[in-house]
Amino acid sequence: MTIHLKIWRQARGAKDGKFHDYTVENVAAEMSFLEMLDILNEQLVKKGEEAIEFDNDCREGICGTCGMVVDGVAHGTHAGCTTCEIRMRSYKDGDTITVEPFRASAFPIIKDLVVDRSAFDRIQAKGGYVSTNVGSAPDGNAQLIPKSDADNAMDAATCIGCGACVAACPNGSASLFVSAKISQFSWLPQGDAERTRRALRMVEQMDSEGFGDCSNHGECEAVCPKEISIQNIARMRREFVKAAFKG
Amino acid sequence: MSKILDAKIPGGPLADKWDKHMIDNKLVAPGGNRRKFRIIVVGTGLAGGGAAATLGELGYNVLNFCIQDTPRRAHSVAAQGGINAAKNYQNDGDSVYRLFYDTIKGGDYRSREANVYRLAQLSTHIIDQSVAMGVPFAREYGGTLANRSFGGVQVSRTFYARGQTGQQLLLGVYSALSRQIDAGTVKMFPRHEMLDLVIVDGKARGIIARELITGEIKRYEADAVVLATGGYSPVFYLSTNAVNSNATAAWRAHKRGAFFSNPCYTQIHPTAVPQMGDYQSKLTLMSESLRNDGRVWVPKKAGDTRRPNEIPENERDYYLERRYPAFGNLVPRDIASRAAKVECDQGKHAYYSDFSVYLDFSEAIGRLGKDVVGDRYGNLFDMYREITGDSPYETPMMIYPAPHYTMGGLWVDYNLQSTIEGLFVAGEANFSDHGANRLGASALMQGLADGYFVVPRVVASYLAGADLKAVTTETEEFKAVENDVRSHYDRLLNIKGSRTVRDIHWDLGRIMWDKVGMARNKDGLNEAIGKIKELQKAFWQDLALTGSADDLNKQLEQANRLGDYLELGELMARDALMREESCGGHFREEHQSETGEAKRDDENFMFVSAWEHQGEGQEPVMHKEDLSYENIEVKTRSYK
Ligand SMILES: Cc1cc2nc3c(=O)[nH]c(=O)nc-3n(C[C@H](O)[C@H](O)[C@H](O)COP(=O)(O)OP(=O)(O)OC[C@H]3O[C@@H](n4cnc5c(N)ncnc54)[C@H](O)[C@@H]3O)c2cc1C
């Protein structure tokens, strides 16, 4: 099939960019969305034009590297799936697809579709961990954890840190990402001692990075490729309020 | 002149070697002394991230580099199935010795006893450590940790977190790293690619790296360098590895004097989604754990094009169960991969392509119900459906072997030190623990054992004893290496040819897969060496690149890596040609038993090859490390 694309191009360091039109022929149904972009890049390089930059790595939906807004939706309109997992069979011959970067004030654009998500690392550094030194751990079965708690922790831990939640949120909030991490530890006995400090410091850092507030739009949950539940945000709020109360 | 390499294995009984070694090792006292030492760790996967976090926690001054935009995305994140540990929680007879034994046998008696024993010993601590860090491993209703089994073993010793074990272990590492970044002991350099190693007075003292966003070339000096840069499967172009996995750091270190060992030992994983078209960028793995409940079969009749559900039971050949009754579908990867090739070569394959076989869950679904099967493998089934459009709940999956893991890597001694003093190599980037074949769920184990436990000890001991003169990035050696790096880029950008990086890489991949893949022979290998040389020429004469070196430029990054794959690919073929035997992932067609099994030659080939670079255009020289098995009886490997 033939696919028409409107892709956002922006030079590094430039304040703004614009959409360019491209056409890719002979797109096969089994191709992934990124493979289709690879083919386009091949064409561009052969013509002596610069390839379109987009972040990608595992191409299996687990590393969280890729991410772009496809037809207005972060990671595209196919629910529960990252951009690299989209297959071209969900499009028709002659379709036009619009592709642009994740847009959020806390995610500056680096070039074309590549954005800077390092704010997530700075939030994580404020407490997204259990402070335990290597080599001093007790036996793994010393503390029993009910299966349902472990499963709930795992549900939250599934977040891949892609940032789609931020891009989808009208306020540019990072609440889903931050709450997923805080929730994971709130289900586990490990790290309980740092509960208060974790909630306070991570939320403070999130605010200071320029992410907006959460006003319960639910857009994040709708686009999340790992279907992380918005209930985590409620848990985060409870953790934060308790922590703020304790001081 | 071939020299015999000394692995510096400590004396004494196998079970005491590591503990005794730690007592004998020198230590650096905490506080100011440790802070004074600066250590570069390249890589943030389980091995690199684990090492950086632990060294930081001990108080060293650590610089940690990775290619991705954040350490949490290192390729380890993609591991699906699980991690082994000799905990014997299932009371099914597991022990440190059994894990050691299985790993040595799995590796076809081509790995080092002392390293493997240490790995088995440390495995139990890894689980404890990860649990303490909040890694949400799967649990039983009673609250204890759950286990499953993997290929090549008869006990259940694999710990897992759904189908995302690598992700959860890596997030554990990343969180430990984050804690140290906050504490200021680890300085993180994401989107930085190491391009060369700087050696001063024969010792590794720094690296040259390129900041991938701005293209800036930078120098970093340190007292020791740890490479934990992963494997080199993308030499085959199509592999299960992440797109950014590459061999550059190891290869450049090799060209500076680090010996490269067993490059021909590559693992072809039996259960990947078959190749679909020539536009494809990678192959997707379907975890080996699927073989716990999935049964592998092909039609009995060659050329049968019926859909799987139309083929009656008695016309199906469950060839693994038939050929290997004791292990059945759970034979190790090299055996399962080759068996699939044998069937497909005879024209017996799934309808979909000449290179695919069935992995069927209908029996398991009948026995356990759809819910239980979905609980175990749901995310893999979803992934498969996403790719192929078919649901494995209704029709059998189609799978075929794919390049997956590289057992070869830089040569290291027991202290994980390469042949360059002060250069340590950990995780998949080194060669030491898996021999000619790696059993499932043991790479994560090695990554974390090296990262959390081995590197911190051996590097400390090196620093305590090393006589290091002061160097700065203004030292002549740094300038010279930086110049080399710059001229390499100039050369690449000035070719201005017509063939894209992908185009040339695809050709290399075909040569490697056809001639240096699942089965090799002398003529094919010689042919491969010739063809790779031609392709190297084409690369340097006809490469098309756009953009510049001082900008974010993925094409340029990939071109830089491809140049190294072309050289490494040639060495892989040479190594395979030299090794006149079959073992593990290395199958030489000339050396097989009457029933088509791999035939080792222990008399002549019970050694590790270690190649020394001799300069551009010169043939490399091979050195040997003889292997001896004192604690294990060397047997013909049988899974019948
Ligand atoms: C799809 C898949 C599934 C797997 N499943 C399992 C499993 O279930 N169980 C198991 O035990 N094993 C599994 N493996 C194998 C296992 O994941 C890897 O062997 C292991 O994670 C390697 O870890 P590592 O730390 O050595 O390297 P990696 O995780 O590959 O990390 C390499 C690091 O080095 C960095 N790097 C590389 N080159 C440079 C450079 N030049 N400059 C700067 N940084 C650089 C990268 O950015 C990255 O941070 C799987 C592998 C694949 C591909």
Ligand code: SF4
């Ligand atoms: S919550 Fe979902 S969308 Fe947001 S970062 Fe995590 S996985 Fe990505």
